[in-house]
Amino acid sequence: MTATALEKAAETQAATVEFRGLRREFGSTVALDGLDLTVRPGEFLALLGPSGCGKTTALRMLAGFEHPDSGEVLVDGADVTRVPAHRRDAGMVFQSYSLFPHLSALDNVAFGLRMRKVRTTERRARAAELLDLVGLAEKGDRYPHQLSGGQQQRIALARALALRPRVLLLDEPLSALDAKVRLNLREEIRRLQQELGITTLFVTHDQEEALSVADRVAVMRAGRLEQCAAPAELYGRPATPFVAEFVGTMSxxxxxxxxxxxxxxxxxxxxxxxxxxxxxxxxxxxxxxxxxxxxxxxxxxxxxxxxxxxxxxxxxxxxxxxxxxxxxxxxxxxxxxxxxxxxxxxxxxxxxxxxxxxxx
The missing domain is CATH 2.40.50.140 (Nucleic acid-binding proteins)
Incomplete structure (x- = not known):
């Protein structure tokens, strides 16, 4: 990471995120049932649980793509529950990469900066710094179809960081990758998160993935929080039988x-x-x-x-x-x-x- 990138990263203060009593129903399905959870400044928190437990719904509410039927989403004490997604200071990385196929890697990273009317020289310089940050400095002129899955996801990560968000949201970003690439990239994401000190929410259904990278893991079930604790505590002292059997092997x-x-x-x-x-x-x-x-x-x-x-x-x-x-x-x-x-x-x-x- 360049000195300039480090200096700019230091300008971003890590945010506190709070979910207060979030409830969301889709027809007869209750996706969130009174979720209360606080993410500490600079923390890497994993939302873990089976499909349909509400973890992605919670993430999308923080991003501004979903709104609760009741409850609040707060960032540093400010209520952002009804704030549009484009006005939230959050960067999001999706499972499907979502890169623009007609843009080069450099232009993909710079896209959000262009939408914010950042000058061409500045946005290209910042995009180049971020490509260097994710180890792809020499790939700036490549198009998505010329990159591997792991490289595409690194580009997506760089694009999310380009706007210097106070919160980074990762929605199962590694699930489409093969095992070796997934292992390497999760370690890289953790290294970058620690280096930048950015508050990060990471959604996954993979318990090994959650336990290996997160400061704390929030285990969800049927829209409710079962337990939120450090990986060692979650594994060694599960609060409920569900947590005990979902996290690790249990007889x-x-x-x-x-x-x-x-x-x-x-x-x-x-x-x-x-x-x-x-x-x-x-x-x-x-x-x-x-x-x-x-x-x-x-x-x-x-x-x-x-x-x-x-x-x-x-x-x-x-x-x-x-x-x-x-x-x-x-x-x-x-x-x-x-x-x-x-x-x-x-x-x-x-x-x-x-x-x-x-x-x-």
């Missing part, structure tokens, strides 16, 4: 709750967080928390193994027919082939408990 083991404990795999463990009343429940556990060892008298059986590099994922069928996944170091997994009898246990620490789900 359900049958148990019975009594008081503040739950009986599972022959022992009693403390319950973590809210839980159903006493009775039949499911205990939710991560693969790395499950312990498996060979045991000739064990009632559980190995169903399958999968090599993951440093670890091996073992799928075990318990005596009651339920299955649990365990991630073991490769040397501990040696000899645990399909059909091997094993003993399964959990560490002595609190566990998340959910309502019992019917077994197939």
């Amino acid at each position: 359900r083991i049958p148990g019975r709750r009594a008081g503040d404990t739950v009986e599972v795999l022959g022992r009693r463990l403390p319950v973590d967080g809210p839980a159903p009343e006493a009775g039949e429940v499911d205990v939710l556990v991560r693969p790395e928390s499950v312990r498996v060892r060979a045991d000739e008298d064990g009632e559980a059986r190995v169903v399958a193994t999968a090599f993951l590099g440093a670890a091996v994922r073992i799928t075990v069928r318990l005596a009651d027919g339920s299955e649990v996944k365990a991630d073991l170091p490769a040397h501990e997994a040696a000899g645990l082939a399909a059909g091997a009898p094993v003993h399964v246990s959990l560490p002595d620490r609190p566990v998340l408990v959910a309502e019992r789900t019917p077994r197939p």
Whole structure:
């Protein structure tokens, strides 16, 4: 990044974004159901959730492309709920790139500046700086059809940054790319965001993508916010069973709750967080928390193994027919082939408990 670009980026103050009680209905479908969420200045926040959860609707409301039935959108305390999109200080990058096919890369980046009547020499200089910023300084004269998908998305990112927005909006910008390009570009986006210090909202349904780049991740479900937390907290201390199972891999083991404990795999463990009343429940556990060892008298059986590099994922069928996944170091997994009898246990620490789900 050039010194000039850095100086100009520093002129842009990161904004605080607030969603207050946003509700939006499309016919009988409730897209947002009272969304309350604050994005801190300079924060990279990912909106994560399954299709139809409302994450893109929330982003489009901040961009000005959608308006809520009720509620407010605020930027630095100013109500922008009804402000037209072209008057909002936000840059947006779409999944489909949306580049103009008849314009060169340089002219695509400079397009918004041209609409704002910026002088030709200034807008071309700024566009050239931004092409350099995204590593495409030598591609300025190329047209979109002459660029790869990853390069086109970099051009779209540069175009969004050209107007020096106070908020950057990314609507699943990597989903159309292949795995290697997606990995490289998400790391590049994160680097640029940190370098510029711009408040950023990133919509994705890919949990790995969200956890790897965001300062915080807001998990949404059916138009509501389930939990908003740093990636490590979201993974290690999910607030709800939905978050636990949506973020990362989670197994359900049958148990019975009594008081503040739950009986599972022959022992009693403390319950973590809210839980159903006493009775039949499911205990939710991560693969790395499950312990498996060979045991000739064990009632559980190995169903399958999968090599993951440093670890091996073992799928075990318990005596009651339920299955649990365990991630073991490769040397501990040696000899645990399909059909091997094993003993399964959990560490002595609190566990998340959910309502019992019917077994197939």
